[in-house]
Amino acid sequence: MAVADLASAMMLIAYGEVKFKGKPAPHMPPQSLSCFDQTIPVPQTRFPGKHEFSPLKDKDLPYWSPSCIYRYKVGRKFPKNYTRKGDGEKIQKGIVPPCSKLKKAGPPAAGGFKERDNPPNTLFRKCYQRGDLPLAIDHTQTKLCLNWKVELAKVDYHYFLPLFFDGIREKEDPYRFIAVKGIEDLLKAGDGKVLPVIPQLIVPIKNALNTRDKTIISCTLQLLIKLVQCEEMIGESLVPYYRQLLPIMNVYRNDTLNIGDSIDYAQQKKQCLGDLVLATLEIFEKNGGDDAFINIKYMIPTYESAVIT
Structure with a gap:
């Protein structure tokens, strides 16, 4: 391997562009900001303000649908999921989980205030x-x-x-x-x-x-x-x-x-x-x-x- 190829490979590894066994590589420590420091080029796919869209976990039905009851289970609410007569004592003993403590479905975080990508490529x-x-x-x-x-x-x-x-x-x-x-x-x-x-x-x-x-x-x-x-x-x-x-x-x-x-x-x-x-x-x-x-x-x-x- 040439010296230039080895140097470029080390730079990609240092900045997390190469993954080890599915995990990103650790980033380099902050630069010393001396006159000899040079910023490592970033990929052209990165640009300021880029928004990353996260895929839905549930493919069949969005988990924020009103017909959902659990985040981990998609489907409508069946009669056995409701509290019935005589379940009060069982709830106090911890036999039947109370409906108020169930994880109800809700919309995902929109991320309107989340910081977005700001690559050092100015x-x-x-x-x-x-x-x-x-x-x-x-x-x-x-x-x-x-x-x-x-x-x-x-x-x-x-x-x-x-x-x-x-x-x-x-x-x-x-x-x-x-x-x-x-x-x-x-x-x-x-x-x-x-x-x-x-x-x-x-x-x-x-x-x-x-x-x-x-x-x-x-x-x-x-x-x-x-x-x-x-x-x-x-x-x-x-x-x-x-x-x-x-x-x-x-x-x-x-x-x-x-x-x-x-x-x-x-x-x-x-x-x-x-x-x-x-x-x-x-x-x-x-x-x-x-x-x-x-x-x-x-x-x-x-x-x-x-x-x-």
């Missing part, structure tokens, strides 16, 4: 590993910031801004920090260059939202607020793309924490997705023009206008 990660990004992390300041090698006024927004938005679904550092901080720096120095790039940003933003990872969704919504507020007319240019952006917001519209009369000291961290979604929708409505509210209402029927008329 173009931003590849460009950073190849050294194509004209920046570096500046560790000399009181907090981490980016040291750009070129002036932001000379940066090609049509290439770099979608590239950085593609990296917002990264969860490993330094990819996550560079992507988020790079977007903030580019939006601050936009000066009319962000508006023409809006159509190229929809697919990366949609991929980040489709992962259904709360940390990624929270970061994406905060960047959307900054995107709308950085220049004029951006809010109106996003209105035709509400059908791609708002469905995930509708899922987490009511994802709030009821703490009664207590105080939430973590409000500044913006971890409550329900409040963050509401703030994003209000910014969309206020900056989206006359057609913003009716389009938001079409995708999120429970939304109420925040504009005082």
Whole structure:
């Protein structure tokens, strides 16, 4: 076996692509994040937000049908399955199982809030590993910031801004920090260059939202607020793309924490997705023009206008 074939086989084994006796192989430990690390390529069949459909256990009749009584037994309820006269004493002695303790049929979990696949195959990660990004992390300041090698006024927004938005679904550092901080720096120095790039940003933003990872969704919504507020007319240019952006917001519209009369000291961290979604929708409505509210209402029927008329 050649050295290249052996190396590729070891990489597949390490990342669980090869199974041993029907069981997946153990995954590699986290990378050291050094400059010598390279992300192992993932199969092309993996894409962000992929939903895995689980086959039904019962082929004859779905086990959530009203005619089912047990999860493990499919069929209608027969007379012997009902409690009869004189079974009260037997139930107390444990001879006859009570009907209330039987596992009744119910629908399977829909998985609407379940995190979906988020493979490390972003173009931003590849460009950073190849050294194509004209920046570096500046560790000399009181907090981490980016040291750009070129002036932001000379940066090609049509290439770099979608590239950085593609990296917002990264969860490993330094990819996550560079992507988020790079977007903030580019939006601050936009000066009319962000508006023409809006159509190229929809697919990366949609991929980040489709992962259904709360940390990624929270970061994406905060960047959307900054995107709308950085220049004029951006809010109106996003209105035709509400059908791609708002469905995930509708899922987490009511994802709030009821703490009664207590105080939430973590409000500044913006971890409550329900409040963050509401703030994003209000910014969309206020900056989206006359057609913003009716389009938001079409995708999120429970939304109420925040504009005082």
